[in-house]
Amino acid sequence: MFIKVIILVIVILSIAFIAIGFNIFFRNKKFPQTSVGKNKDMAKLGLSCAKHEEVICRREVENRTDICNSCGCH
Numbered sequence: 001m002f003i004k005v006i007i008l009v010i011v012i013l014s015i016a017f018i019a020i021g022f023n024i025f026f027r028n029k030k031f032p033q034t035s036v037g038k039n040k041d042m043a044k045l046g047l048s049c050a051k052h053e054e055v056i057c058r059r060e061v062e063n064r065t066d067i068c069n070s071c072g073c074h
């Protein structure tokens with residue numbers, strides 16, 4: 001009984017992987033860009049990656065004159 005269940009699970013998973021592979025490799029659609037920094041639709045919404053926002057924040061802090069140079073406090 002246990003072996004039949006394992007074989008059934010393997011068959012179902014195999015069919016799922018074949019279906020996913022077919023959609024990705026055999027259709028002429030591009031795979032959607034999941035990176036926030038390179039996705040045009042997310043850029044239109046004003047979203048950017050965390051690393052980019054960190055760089056912008058650090059530049060703003062470095063350009064401020066009202067903060068202490070040693071600790072960054074106001």
